[in-house]
Amino acid sequence: MAEEKQQGLTETKKGNFSEWYNQVVQKAELADYAPIRGFMVVRPNAYVLWESIQENFNKAIFKKGVRNAYFPLLIPKSFFEKEAEHAEGFEPELAWIESDSKDVEEKVAIRPTSETIMYASYSKWIRSWRDLPLRINQWCNVLRWEVRQTKLFLRTREFLWQEGHCVYETEEQAEKEALMFLDEYKNLCQDLLAVPVLLGQKTESEKFAGAKKTFTIEALMPDGKALQMGTSHNLGQGFAKAFEIEYLDEKGNKKLPWQNSWGFSTRLIGSIIMVHGDDKGFVTPPRLAKIKAVIIPILFDKTKEQVLKKAKEFEKKLDFLNAFVDDRDSYSAGWKFNEWELKGIPLRIEIGPKDLNKKQIVLVRRDTGKKEFVKESKIAEKAKQVIEEMHKDMFKKAEKFLKENSVEAKTWPDFKKALAEKKLILAPFCNTTECEEEIKEETTVTSRCIPFGQKNQKLKCIKCGKETTIKAWFGKSY
Amino acid sequence: MAEEKQQGLTETKKGNFSEWYNQVVQKAELADYAPIRGFMVVRPNAYVLWESIQENFNKAIFKKGVRNAYFPLLIPKSFFEKEAEHAEGFEPELAWIESDSKDVEEKVAIRPTSETIMYASYSKWIRSWRDLPLRINQWCNVLRWEVRQTKLFLRTREFLWQEGHCVYETEEQAEKEALMFLDEYKNLCQDLLAVPVLLGQKTESEKFAGAKKTFTIEALMPDGKALQMGTSHNLGQGFAKAFEIEYLDEKGNKKLPWQNSWGFSTRLIGSIIMVHGDDKGFVTPPRLAKIKAVIIPILFDKTKEQVLKKAKEFEKKLDFLNAFVDDRDSYSAGWKFNEWELKGIPLRIEIGPKDLNKKQIVLVRRDTGKKEFVKESKIAEKAKQVIEEMHKDMFKKAEKFLKENSVEAKTWPDFKKALAEKKLILAPFCNTTECEEEIKEETTVTSRCIPFGQKNQKLKCIKCGKETTIKAWFGKSY
Numbered sequence: 021m022a023e024e025k026q027q028g029l030t031e032t033k034k035g036n037f038s039e040w041y042n043q044v045v046q047k048a049e050l051a052d053y054a055p056i057r058g059f060m061v062v063r064p065n066a067y068v069l070w071e072s073i074q075e076n077f078n079k080a081i082f083k084k085g086v087r088n089a090y091f092p093l094l095i096p097k098s099f100f101e102k103e104a105e106h107a108e109g110f111e112p113e114l115a116w117i118e119s120d121s122k123d124v125e126e127k128v129a130i131r132p133t134s135e136t137i138m139y140a141s142y143s144k145w146i147r148s149w150r151d152l153p154l155r156i157n158q159w160c161n162v163l164r165w166e167v168r169q170t171k172l173f174l175r176t177r178e179f180l181w182q183e184g185h186c187v188y189e190t191e192e193q194a195e196k197e198a199l200m201f202l203d204e205y206k207n208l209c210q211d212l213l214a215v216p217v218l219l220g221q222k223t224e225s226e227k228f229a230g231a232k233k234t235f236t237i238e239a240l241m242p243d244g245k246a247l248q249m250g251t252s253h254n255l256g257q258g259f260a261k262a263f264e265i266e267y268l269d270e271k272g273n274k275k276l277p278w279q280n281s282w283g284f285s286t287r288l289i290g291s292i293i294m295v296h297g298d299d300k301g302f303v304t305p306p307r308l309a310k311i312k313a314v315i316i317p318i319l320f321d322k323t324k325e326q327v328l329k330k331a332k333e334f335e336k337k338l339d340f341l342n343a344f345v346d347d348r349d350s351y352s353a354g355w356k357f358n359e360w361e362l363k364g365i366p367l368r369i370e371i372g373p374k375d376l377n378k379k380q381i382v383l384v385r386r387d388t389g390k391k392e393f394v395k396e397s398k399i400a401e402k403a404k405q406v407i408e409e410m411h412k413d414m415f416k417k418a419e420k421f422l423k424e425n426s427v428e429a430k431t432w433p434d435f436k437k438a439l440a441e442k443k444l445i446l447a448p449f450c451n452t453t454e455c456e457e458e459i460k461e462e463t464t465v466t467s468r469c470i471p472f473g474q475k476n477q478k479l480k481c482i483k484c485g486k487e488t489t490i491k492a493w494f495g496k497s498y
Numbered sequence: 499m500a501e502e503k504q505q506g507l508t509e510t511k512k513g514n515f516s517e518w519y520n521q522v523v524q525k526a527e528l529a530d531y532a533p534i535r536g537f538m539v540v541r542p543n544a545y546v547l548w549e550s551i552q553e554n555f556n557k558a559i560f561k562k563g564v565r566n567a568y569f570p571l572l573i574p575k576s577f578f579e580k581e582a583e584h585a586e587g588f589e590p591e592l593a594w595i596e597s598d599s600k601d602v603e604e605k606v607a608i609r610p611t612s613e614t615i616m617y618a619s620y621s622k623w624i625r626s627w628r629d630l631p632l633r634i635n636q637w638c639n640v641l642r643w644e645v646r647q648t649k650l651f652l653r654t655r656e657f658l659w660q661e662g663h664c665v666y667e668t669e670e671q672a673e674k675e676a677l678m679f680l681d682e683y684k685n686l687c688q689d690l691l692a693v694p695v696l697l698g699q700k701t702e703s704e705k706f707a708g709a710k711k712t713f714t715i716e717a718l719m720p721d722g723k724a725l726q727m728g729t730s731h732n733l734g735q736g737f738a739k740a741f742e743i744e745y746l747d748e749k750g751n752k753k754l755p756w757q758n759s760w761g762f763s764t765r766l767i768g769s770i771i772m773v774h775g776d777d778k779g780f781v782t783p784p785r786l787a788k789i790k791a792v793i794i795p796i797l798f799d800k801t802k803e804q805v806l807k808k809a810k811e812f813e814k815k816l817d818f819l820n821a822f823v824d825d826r827d828s829y830s831a832g833w834k835f836n837e838w839e840l841k842g843i844p845l846r847i848e849i850g851p852k853d854l855n856k857k858q859i860v861l862v863r864r865d866t867g868k869k870e871f872v873k874e875s876k877i878a879e880k881a882k883q884v885i886e887e888m889h890k891d892m893f894k895k896a897e898k899f900l901k902e903n904s905v906e907a908k909t910w911p912d913f914k915k916a917l918a919e920k921k922l923i924l925a926p927f928c929n930t931t932e933c934e935e936e937i938k939e940e941t942t943v944t945s946r947c948i949p950f951g952q953k954n955q956k957l958k959c960i961k962c963g964k965e966t967t968i969k970a971w972f973g974k975s976y
Contacts, residue, residue, distance in 0.1 A: 052623075054570040054615070055570075055615070055618050056574060056602065057602070057603075059570040059571075059572065061570065061619050062568040062569075063567055064565030064566060067565070067568055071556075089541055090545055090548075090639075091532070091539050092533075092534060092539065093537075093656050094534055115596070117594070117595065117596065117608075118595065123645070124535070125535075130571070130608075140533050141539050144530070150826075150828055156542060161639065178571050180568060348628075
């Protein structure tokens with residue numbers, strides 16, 4: 021039996037949330053700090069979630085005509101300087117390569133994002149209207165030398181992400197598809213990760229460096245902070261101009277195309293941990309989980325062989341869930357229960373000598389802890405059903421939290437009251453950089469997004485009182 | 499109709515092989531040169547092959563208990579220096595980050611391989627025999643600042659690869675599994691890429707920096723050069739010692755574990771192009787291809803609608819092959835035939851007005867160009883069958899070439915004669931660094947591997963004449 025100490029959580033989610041998060045990440049073996057400050061190791065328990073996200077998202081975008089590719093890690097200095105706003109946005113965080121010993125013509129930096137290096141190729145590849153739309157995505161590592169404190173998955177200097185970069189003949193197409201990809205992000209978050217999101221457009225001061233418009237999906241974390249889950253941009257023609265991407269239209273006229281780009285990162289994994297985790301540890305959204313069930317045999321000397329044999333039978337039967345038998349001799353059943361709860365496997369199947377006679381097993385849901393006896397013959401069907409129920413319940417629970425913790429404010433005192441209650445706040449906003457700056461300075465709160473589909477309204481900005489027609493979401497953010 | 503010039507190959511495979519290769523790579527849009535010397539862009543037509551390789555290999559290693567993870571891009575200088583041979587092997591090719599403006603305690607470089615950064619984590623994670631074996635793999639980019647001339651897929655400064663790193667209680671386990679993973683490499687190459695390989699052990703001078711033994715799979719390219727397709731290493735205990743990876747055995751004694759590592763890279767894609775490509779362009783090994791069939795409707799004004807409708811029906815029916823209809827108005831059918839031959843889609847399905855009446859289609863195999871009429875009702879079944887035949891025929895053809903171009907040499911003049919004929923040569927070898935160095939200097943040839951399972955033989959080294967019991971493969975290499 022286990023000689024080692026059980027490594028459970030020593031902090032609760034309602035207690036010190038940040039400490040609880042760090043414990044879940046490390047004790048569930050999702051990630052670890054790297055030897056260099058600001059970097060992280062994505063451990064197998066989390067990387068498998070990233071792979072599942074990739075698999076699902078790849079299927080979705082392949083249908084939309086997107087193809088994956090891989091562009092170089094290093095970008096020449098002159099490329100950053102071609103688009104002024106873009107350069108200004110990223111310059112402070114670039115990591116440059118020592119060039120004295122290298123045969124490079126100019127300084128190069130590790131990519132913080134790949135607009136520039138991709139569009140240099142695009143300008144070679146795109147010749148005529150026949151080459152458009154061009155839709156390319158890449159999964160890669162990027163590096164931004166942040167000075168703020170590291171938070172595993174949420175803020176690290178290197179992170180993994182996908183970045184889609186498309187080129188079109190018209191702005192209408194570029195914007196329409198920027199919104200289409202945003203919608204795919206919503207589907208990914210809600211239908212796979214069970215995390216509800218708010219959609220909208222970023223304000224002037226929060227939009228991407230070099231973009232004309234930025235669209236976003238935002239989720240609310242249990243500590244009342246918003247998390248940006250993904251963004252897509254109408255890039256206008258700025259990059260096309262800077263990188264001389266030109267095409268001949270059907271009539272043979274030289275034209276500048278329109279572009280969009282869109283990305284999400286491994287911070288999605290951070291959101292899952294925060295939203296679904298509990299005092300026992302991590303809870304994997306069941307559709308996302310690769311290993312959806314662990315089978316734990318209850319072993320006594322006399323019946324050991326029979327029980328193990330039956331457990332192995334179930335392993336085969338539940339191969340479509342990548343179920344596995346935890347048959348380690350060196351740990352007790354109770355120890356195993358705790359370990360797999362900590363690591364968040366959606367379903368636990370217990371089988372002991374009594375169950376053998378009754379031709380049944382015990383099925384336990386990770387999120388609710390609810391136990392159920394299931395007839396042997398029904399196990400595959402039942403497991404499938406419980407996985408779907410679990411997904412829906414987890415999503416509903418998170419949606420309820422989002423609803424209960426988002427309010428509308430009409431006056432500045434209301435705004436500040438809601439803020440003290442750690443709520444996400446919808447408020448009339450004039451969408452000027454000055455006003456947003458003032459709000460930020462006074463409250464540390466930033467705008468999250470301007471919801472889509474707002475009817476023409478006569479409103480007054482929550483801060484400056486000037487007339488406006490829109491409301492925006494405000495909140496503290498990661 | 500097409501106004502643009504068809505971009506076919508202007509060089510043949512039997513002509514200037516190197517120029518032919520570069521043309522296939524670029525005109526089939528597999529890869530492109532990047533703005534920085536020595537770097538490449540992996541374009542969607544090639545990246546999709548890499549994804550297919552990943553998917554297949556991931557399935558194989560998951561069954562062997564391997565889990566994927568992601569470790570940091572940057573490695574501290576002191577890590578490289580912990581294992582002397584390893585440091586010496588990689589030092590000249592490291593790209594260091596400018597550290598003046600960065601808050602790093604010591605110099606850091608972009609990973610050329612990840613032994614050191616991974617094993618630093620392993621030493622934290624591994625505590626007892628219960629934690630072993632530990633089997634982790636990562637898919638990532640690595641960077642080695644090569645000074646030799648760039649060859650797309652075969653020699654670039656940055657490339658994509660997988661690197662598996664496992665830890666065991668005994669050397670027997672470590673070596674057994676190093677060979678098991680080598681066997682998975684063989685399966686991948688032969689059963690998916692249709693490229694036959696030779697297996698064996700590297701000689702003393704060709705083994706990996708820091709390894710006790712290196713195992714390899716080698717393929718023969720049409721120009722007579724060997725290509726190393728993947729290697730696995732028995733790392734011994736050198737890294738465990740250097741990185742203080744220790745565990746408590748069942749009796750509570752502190753022990754040093756044994757390790758192996760194994761990797762292959764995007765150069766596999768280079769091998770496919772060279773082995774299977776022809777004067778029309780690229781030929782995708784059919785099991786590897788994501789898009790296995792293109793449907794080309796033969797369009798005339800009167801029957802256009804009917805033919806297109808039928809083509810779309812087939813697209814649905816052949817969705818399991820990711821088949822698609824090329825219905826572009828702006829290109830002729832002939833132009834399309836050439837384009838998809840150049841890009842190497844395994845199957846072409848032609849459908850015209852005459853076929854409509856006869857309820858048939860024309861099926862064309864990319865490798866042989868063989869045309870066949872197929873009844874509409876049989877198309878799915880037939881396509882599956884042809885894909886399997888095509889794989890087998892492509893493999894057989896490559897195997898025949900390998901057999902016909904590998905010979906045994908017993909004397910030094912034989913060796914040099916075979917070399918002049920651009921053959922791969924099996925010869926008795928003393929396995930000393932001195933002798934290998936001499937052979938290399940005189941002929942530019944290096945040893946490729948020492949085949950497994952050699953019976954005890956009384957031989958004399960082809961070069962120095964000293965007694966030996968083994969033969970080794972020699973050849974020019976990429």
